[in-house]
Structures are given as C-alpha cells and as structure tokens.
Amino acid sequence: MTVDSVLSPAHMEAMRRHHVTVTGQPAGPVLLFAHGFGCDQNMWQRLLPHFTDRYQVVLFDHMGSGNSDQAGYDAGKYSDLDGYVSDILELCAALDLRDVTLVAHSVATMMAMVAAGAEPERFSRLVLVAPSPSYIDDPAAGYVGGFTRTDIDDLLNSLDSNYFAWSAAVAPMVMGNPGTPELGEELTASFCRTNPDTARNFARVSFLSDIRDSLASVRTPALILQCSDDMLAPLEVGRYLQEHLAGSELVQLRASGHVPQASAPEETATAILGYLERQP
Numbered sequence: 001m002t003v004d005s006v007l008s009p010a011h012m013e014a015m016r017r018h019h020v021t022v023t024g025q026p027a028g029p030v031l032l033f034a035h036g037f038g039c040d041q042n043m044w045q046r047l048l049p050h051f052t053d054r055y056q057v058v059l060f061d062h063m064g065s066g067n068s069d070q071a072g073y074d075a076g077k078y079s080d081l082d083g084y085v086s087d088i089l090e091l092c093a094a095l096d097l098r099d100v101t102l103v104a105h106s107v108a109t110m111m112a113m114v115a116a117g118a119e120p121e122r123f124s125r126l127v128l129v130a131p132s133p134s135y136i137d138d139p140a141a142g143y144v145g146g147f148t149r150t151d152i153d154d155l156l157n158s159l160d161s162n163y164f165a166w167s168a169a170v171a172p173m174v175m176g177n178p179g180t181p182e183l184g185e186e187l188t189a190s191f192c193r194t195n196p197d198t199a200r201n202f203a204r205v206s207f208l209s210d211i212r213d214s215l216a217s218v219r220t221p222a223l224i225l226q227c228s229d230d231m232l233a234p235l236e237v238g239r240y241l242q243e244h245l246a247g248s249e250l251v252q253l254r255a256s257g258h259v260p261q262a263s264a265p266e267e268t269a270t271a272i273l274g275y276l277e278r279q280p
Contacts, residue, residue, distance in 0.1 A: 014094035018060035018087070019067035024052035030097055032058045034088065036106025036130075037206040038171070038191040038199065040066025043105070047261045050269035058095070062108075063087060064198035075201055081209045085114045092122045101276065103127040105261065106232070107206040113245070117217035126222040127272055130258050131241060132233045134210035143212070144236040152207045159203055167191035173231055176257020183263055215244040222248040223275040225268065229256040249275065 014020060021041060024031075031051060033044050041059035051057055061068040062084060063077075077083040088111055092100065102123050104112035109131035116123045135145045136152055147155075159166045171191050172184030191199070222245050226238030235252070242250040251271050255264030 008094075010094040011096075014091050017063065017069045017072055018091060020091070020095070021059040022056065023048070023059075024055050024057040026056060028054055028056040030058060030100045031055045032060075032088075032092070032097065032100050032102050034060070034102065034104040034108035034112060035062065035065070036104075036108050037202050038167070038187070038194060039105070040190065040193075042066070043190065043259065044261055046265035047269055050265070050273065058097070060091060062202075064202060065194060070195070073198060075197070078198075078201055078205065081110055081114065081205055081211070084108075084111045084205070085118070088112070088115045089119055089122070092119075098122055099124045101125045101127060103129065103272070104131075105129040106131075106258065107202075107209070110209055110211045113218050113222075114211055114214050116220040117214055120220055123220045125276070126218075126220050127225070127275070128222055128241070129225045129261060129268070130227050130230060130233050131224060132237045133212045133215060133241060133244075135207050135232065136210065143240065144234060146232060146234045146237065147207075156200075156203060156207065160200060163196040163199055164192055174258045175263065176227075176229060176231070176259075177263045180263070183259075186262070187259065212244070215241070218245055219247070223272065224248055224250045225260065225271055226250060226252045227255050227257060227260050228253060230258045232258045251275075 035041055035043050040061045044059060048057060064073040100123055102112045109128040110133065112126050112128065116126055132145065135147050136149050137143065137145050168188055171188040175184045175187045177183055224238055224241050226235065238250050242248050253260055253264065253267055253271065255267055257263050260268045
C-alpha cells in the first residue's frame with residue numbers, strides 16, 4: 001500500500017501534526033519509522049540511503065518531539081504509552097497505510113508491539129531496534145530488564161533536577177561508542193532540543209511502561225535487533241522477546257550501544273534488508 005497522492009483533510013492534518021516526511025519509491029513497499037525517547041525522525045538519517053532505492057519510507061515525529069505540533073501536545077494524553085500507540089494507529093489510518101513494515105527504536109518498539117496487537121491488519125512485519133518490553137527487573141517472574149525500580153526512580157529524579165545536565169551525562173552513555181564522541185554529542189543535542197517538561201513526561205512513559213502482558217496478542221512477524229553492550233537493554237531482554245513473540249527472529253548485532261542506526265548504520269541496514277527479503 002502506498003501513501004495516497006490525494007490528500008484528504010485527515011491526511012493533511014496528520015502530516016502537519018507529526019511533521020510527516022515521505023521519501024523513497026512511491027510504488028514501493030512502505031516502511032514506517034518510529035523514533036525513541038529524546039530523538040526525532042532525523043535519528044534515522046544514516047540508515048535511510050539503504051532503503052530509499054526500493055521502499056517508500058514514511059518518517060514522523062512523536063507529539064512533543066522534533067518538529068511535531070508543539071502547541072497540540074497534551075501532557076495528559078501522553079502520560080502513558082496508549083497516547084503514542086493511538087497516534088501511530090491514527091497516522092496509519094489517515095495515510096491509509098496497510099501491509100506496512102513498522103521499524104521502531106527503543107521505547108517506540110513497545111508502541112509498535114501494542115499497535116500490532118491492536119490492529120494486526122495494518123502491519124505485515126515489525127522491526128524492533130534495541131527493544132525492551134520493560135526496563136525494570138521483576139525477580140519474582142525471573143525477568144531481567146536491566147534496572148531496579150530504585151535505579152529508575154533515581155534516574156528520573158536526576159532528570160527532574162536538571163534536565164540539560166542529565167542529558168549531557170546520560171546521552172553519551174546511551175549512545176555508547178566512546179571512540180566516536182561526536183555520536184554522543186549528536187544525541188545530547190537531540191535530547192536538549194526537547195522541551196524539558198515534555199521530556200520528563202516521555203521519560204516516565206519510556207522507563208516505567210511494561211508491556212509484557214501484551215506480547216501474547218502480537219501475531220505480526222518481528223525482527224528483534226539486539227545490540228551488544230547496551231546499557232538499556234541487556235542480552236536477556238532480546239532472548240525474552242524471542243521466546244514471547246510468536247514468529248520472531250533474534251539477531252544480535254556486533255554494534256554496541258543503544259542506537260545502532262546511528263553508530264552502525266550499514267550493519268543495521270544489512271540485518272533489516274536481509275530479513276525483509278526473506279519474508280513473503
């Protein structure tokens with residue numbers, strides 16, 4: 001399904017609210033890219049040249065991020081994951097997107113899995129880049145998320161205290177790859193472009209959401225791209241998702257850090273293309 005060239009009012013409003021960008025081949029299969037916390041659609045730029053020669057690529061900014069409609073941001077709606085999920089589904093409906101491959105990063109992978117469970121007819125495949133269904137350990141269930149609840153509370157309290165100092169400290173650690181400090185600086189700048197109040201809200205959604213109970217409802221085939229030495233998503237998370245997502249495939253990248261589309265775009269693109277070309 002391609003993005004219709006005849007723009008309805010709903011289509012135009014969705015394009016405006018989410019600063020939608022459409023590139024690549026108009027008649028090609030559609031890839032919809034969803035960015036994570038502290039980023040916007042620009043975080044995919046190093047990856048796109050690998051896809052625009054054969055796919056139609058649709059990019060957007062979550063509300064409150066990038067060049068989305070900042071005046072339309074509703075802190076109440078976006079205080080939990082459902083607000084973001086409903087936006088993805090509404091965006092697909094407004095653009096009449098079906099049979100779409102949804103490529104999501106970090107917290108957007110949670111949104112992608114919930115959206116696919118709710119409206120499976122919209123999505124042919126999921127590509128989950130550095131995913132996690134929950135960042136908080138659950139010892140009683142034997143689940144390793146990577147953080148204790150105290151860890152997360154401390155992280156959020158630090159963010160509340162001084163968002164810009166928090167961004168400068170945390171973004172390079174999230175990016176990893178200390179040998180290329182310009183990548184950490186790029187992510188720091190992205191964090192710092194986000195309104196601090198919006199970022200506080202989105203951070204709580206990112207680090208406190210838990211979609212483990214939703215995984216059984218996801219029947220869309222999924223590629224799980226697990227990074228090496230990822231401070232936000234340990235190796236156990238990738239294995240957990242593979243075990244709990246029907247029809248999923250796990251690929252462990254050599255890339256380290258949490259943002260392989262920036263730090264290792266060729267390896268990331270090769271893994272995605274290999275998966276897409278194997279799928280019907």
